[in-house]
């Protein structure tokens with residue numbers, strides 16, 4: 001699964017969504033902003049435990065819908081003190097994959 005994500009990310013390197021940044025902060029005061037693309041393409045993440053949760057989206061026909069949520073846990077070593085810095089990727093695996101698969105192929109981006 002992790003390989004699938006990394007290859008999807010690499011195909012989506014021009015995707016605007018992946019240019020969003022996430023801030024990583026260490027206990028020692030070091031902080032760094034990296035793009036979603038940089039982080040995920042380097043493979044510095046782990047796939048967390050899937051949990052079931054009740055969707056807050058309620059319509060006339062759907063209510064109490066159970067959805068699966070799998071977090072992506074980011075981790076990297078602090079370049080200053082060597083401690084691990086961890087963060088949870090803001091988008092769950094279930095939402096990330098369709099977003100990457102929907103994106104137009106690279107060729108269209110250069111037109």
Ligand SMILES: [Zn+2]
Nearest residue numbers: 026028078081
């Ligand atoms: Zn540190």
